[in-house]
Amino acid sequence: MTQTPSGEVVVRLQGVGRRFGATPALAGVDLTIRQGERVAVLGPSGAGKSTLLALLNGSLEPSEGSLEILGSAPAGLSTRERRALQRRVGTISQGLDLVEQVRVLHNVNAGRLAEWGTPRALASLAWPRPDRRALDALTAVGLEWAVHERTERLSGGERQRVAIARLLIQRPELVLADEPVASLDPTRASEVLALLGQAVRRGTGLDADPDAGPVARPDGALVVTLHQPLLARQHCTRAIGLREGRLIFDAVVDDLPPAALDDLYARA
Amino acid sequence: MLLRRVAGALIILLPILWALRRALPGDSDVVNAGGVPLIGDLLAKALSPRLDGEFLRVVLEATGTTLAFAALGTAGALVIGLLGGLVLSDVAWSRRPPLPVRLVRGLLRGVLVAIRSVHELVWALLLVSVLGLDPLVAVIAIALPFGAQTAQVFGDTFDALPTRALRSLRDAGAPAVPAVVFALLPPAGPLMLSYSFYRFECAVRSTVLLGAVGVGGLGQELVVSLSSRNWDEVWTLIAAVIVLSALVDAWSGRLRTDMAVASCAEWSAGGTTSVPRRSHSRWARWSAVAVVPGLVVAWIASGVSLSGLTSERTRMLTVGLLEDLVPPALPSAGWQVVTGGVLDTLAMAVLAMSIAVLITVVVSPWAVAARRSGGPPAPLGARAVRWVVWAIARVVLLVLRSVPPTVWAVIALLALFPGVLPGALALGIYTGGVLGRLVAESWESVSPAPRDALVRTGVPGALATVAAVVPASAQQLVTYTLYRFEICVRETAVVGIVGAAGLGRLLADNLNFFRFPVVTTLLLASFAVSVAVELISRRLRHAIRA
Numbered sequence: 001m002t003q004t005p006s007g008e009v010v011v012r013l014q015g016v017g018r019r020f021g022a023t024p025a026l027a028g029v030d031l032t033i034r035q036g037e038r039v040a041v042l043g044p045s046g047a048g049k050s051t052l053l054a055l056l057n058g059s060l061e062p063s064e065g066s067l068e069i070l071g072s073a074p075a076g077l078s079t080r081e082r083r084a085l086q087r088r089v090g091t092i093s094q095g096l097d098l099v100e101q102v103r104v105l106h107n108v109n110a111g112r113l114a115e116w117g118t119p120r121a122l123a124s125l126a127w128p129r130p131d132r133r134a135l136d137a138l139t140a141v142g143l144e145w146a147v148h149e150r151t152e153r154l155s156g157g158e159r160q161r162v163a164i165a166r167l168l169i170q171r172p173e174l175v176l177a178d179e180p181v182a183s184l185d186p187t188r189a190s191e192v193l194a195l196l197g198q199a200v201r202r203g204t205g206l207d208a209d210p211d212a213g214p215v216a217r218p219d220g221a222l223v224v225t226l227h228q229p230l231l232a233r234q235h236c237t238r239a240i241g242l243r244e245g246r247l248i249f250d251a252v253v254d255d256l257p258p259a260a261l262d263d264l265y266a267r268a
Numbered sequence: 269m270l271l272r273r274v275a276g277a278l279i280i281l282l283p284i285l286w287a288l289r290r291a292l293p294g295d296s297d298v299v300n301a302g303g304v305p306l307i308g309d310l311l312a313k314a315l316s317p318r319l320d321g322e323f324l325r326v327v328l329e330a331t332g333t334t335l336a337f338a339a340l341g342t343a344g345a346l347v348i349g350l351l352g353g354l355v356l357s358d359v360a361w362s363r364r365p366p367l368p369v370r371l372v373r374g375l376l377r378g379v380l381v382a383i384r385s386v387h388e389l390v391w392a393l394l395l396v397s398v399l400g401l402d403p404l405v406a407v408i409a410i411a412l413p414f415g416a417q418t419a420q421v422f423g424d425t426f427d428a429l430p431t432r433a434l435r436s437l438r439d440a441g442a443p444a445v446p447a448v449v450f451a452l453l454p455p456a457g458p459l460m461l462s463y464s465f466y467r468f469e470c471a472v473r474s475t476v477l478l479g480a481v482g483v484g485g486l487g488q489e490l491v492v493s494l495s496s497r498n499w500d501e502v503w504t505l506i507a508a509v510i511v512l513s514a515l516v517d518a519w520s521g522r523l524r525t526d527m528a529v530a531s532c533a534e535w536s537a538g539g540t541t542s543v544p545r546r547s548h549s550r551w552a553r554w555s556a557v558a559v560v561p562g563l564v565v566a567w568i569a570s571g572v573s574l575s576g577l578t579s580e581r582t583r584m585l586t587v588g589l590l591e592d593l594v595p596p597a598l599p600s601a602g603w604q605v606v607t608g609g610v611l612d613t614l615a616m617a618v619l620a621m622s623i624a625v626l627i628t629v630v631v632s633p634w635a636v637a638a639r640r641s642g643g644p645p646a647p648l649g650a651r652a653v654r655w656v657v658w659a660i661a662r663v664v665l666l667v668l669r670s671v672p673p674t675v676w677a678v679i680a681l682l683a684l685f686p687g688v689l690p691g692a693l694a695l696g697i698y699t700g701g702v703l704g705r706l707v708a709e710s711w712e713s714v715s716p717a718p719r720d721a722l723v724r725t726g727v728p729g730a731l732a733t734v735a736a737v738v739p740a741s742a743q744q745l746v747t748y749t750l751y752r753f754e755i756c757v758r759e760t761a762v763v764g765i766v767g768a769a770g771l772g773r774l775l776a777d778n779l780n781f782f783r784f785p786v787v788t789t790l791l792l793a794s795f796a797v798s799v800a801v802e803l804i805s806r807r808l809r810h811a812i813r814a
Contacts, residue, residue: 087441
């Protein structure tokens, strides 16, 4: 069952640490994630999970060690290059960060702002037109009926799916999800994780882009922070454990020994 | 405790006593006995205003001009406010902005404070000397100080928004402009619209004021009729101003309550904590639809053209004016003239504010909309009387604040010799109307629950009101009084320009004689006074809240 991932490297961390003032949030992390991997990050609150995700989307820089995202080191990038890199990384957080006062379509299209550039983005805000890709993204999350709904009128679960549609339309090569299911019931949680898995899988019809032609694109990678090892086992291929800023295990989910989890959540 | 009370009372009383002494110098006459009959004439004509078709057409046209100038000025202010607000707000810059940006921002903040410390009427005076009597003068004179104020308010509005949506867009690589438009404007929209309509209300009043420098509209007709002593025309025009003002107030008030629960009182005190309401009423929709065509019509009808800005003549006159303005110089009579002007300005503001507070205390309690209290409903007759009293009080306040202070000043100057007193009287009456309305609106939000609780325990109604409602109301009165005082200091320029006293009068006189270096000195003095008063008042407001 154990198979070594063979895709290209998506992120590589070598001896990465990050401190805020004198407090280390993350220390000595070595981690390589390849295409096609779905990685669950487990660990108690304050273990450094959010810091790790912020490093991976380039909004935070490491205090030490070397970090490489999609083939480039964010530290040496100009603002423009950094934006270009961030465009290939999709982030979804627990707070969803949707603009509540606009139509669902706008929030979905927000995932394409970087691709569109300024003039087209402004035009789309003034004259919103649901095109094929936006409708596909909403259909994938089961919200095709809500294109013109006001976002704030939707339920919590529906808003979560709008945020995922925004992610889908961005077509990221790396998806980072910060506790996406923390406030959901088990059935919903499973649905959301399945959708996130779909977001990084290519050629499932979802990504069939009439403009792109028959170019086979490789799968992306998913990194998701979770509190439920069971969900990790169902939806991920690999699990890593963080505790007090250190990587304490890194294993294929099926090989995850229960003892490792006990150790992870044990009180210091 | 007692010592604090005494100190507090002295802080209020001493300035008033000092201002009274300054307003009523013992050695010279105050009342112009020759002018008193004129007031009689004016009053006598109140019952027979001029209503023939020819004059009504003039009035109608002037009303249209006033509305057009106000609309265009507000539009200009909003453009300045939106751009300035984005630059000033911290939110719009995702990270700490680079050093040059921070320097520009600091500079911009200073420039905006300077721009709004100069009253729109003074702006109009300066612009007239460059552009002549161009309609553009009215538009720019409104747009500049209003825009500076709006930038401040919009900046604060943006900074009070949650930043996460914007940050997440930026983290996904979105360029700055669309990210800001997507993530900031929708949540800020209702509050910004509400503020825009409040600004439009103010702009209508200011445009009437600007008539004093001759740029057209109701204000100019008023000044012409007043100075040629056609009292019957004056009454017609005053009625037109009041009706216009009431209609705009009602329209904009309706829209503001529809869109966001922000009262006029909140906006004028510099911000709101209200949560926007998201129901777009038919009123709001139709108004939004009407805005753009309305602006186009205003642009065409008022004959505003930007060509005046780029013409060779304007360029030469501007360069000439700027060269004339520097270096600043003292008036030939020495610096005592300037300090005298400053002291007159302050005395006028203090007295005007005292009059305004007096009016507020007398009228506002009746202008508070009656609310159902816990007890049994009052008999129908009593409620009807209460309603009539309320309506009268509201109309009185509306009249006081709708008639521009310049008109009050011209009337006061009929019976009083130029000086601090007529200016203070005119400004006080006008400010009384504004303050009275603000305070009445804010009193409506004072909770009646404590009073009702007292009444239920058997305390007589009046006593319960004194014990439970007055303390909360007094604090609001003090807060708004201090706030209005800052504005009052700036507005002394208005009554000064029509001949009362203070820095405004000196400014107008020196502009008339093209003594531009002195004008610069006076502008700097006004700026210093207005900033100093603002700082002191802010300290006091904090001290009271603490």
